[in-house]
Amino acid sequence: MHERFSGVWICKDFGRVTTGADPTELGRAVLTAYLVGRPTRGETFRVLVRADNGSQSVITPGQLTDPGWKADPAICRALPAYLRDALA
DSSP states (O other): OOOOOTTTEEEEEEEEEOOOOHHHHHHHHHHHHTTTTTOOOOOOOOOEOOOSSOEEEEEEEEOOOTOOOOHHHHHHHOOOOOHHHHHO
């Protein structure tokens, strides 16, 4: 699916984005936005972020425990609208 407001292609299983944002923070924002208001019904979610330099980060819900965390505005601009809206 192409999200026309941010110019990002994304689908249920995989998404790609071009941004200079920290890969771990990007993954944290995506997972947080996806889980907002969503019952998990025992499912396990994780985000795997692979950067162009070959590094990768895996973010799990257990790493989202800081209640004061806010997504960086630069990261939000790289997200599709439905994820940006969930973080607002």
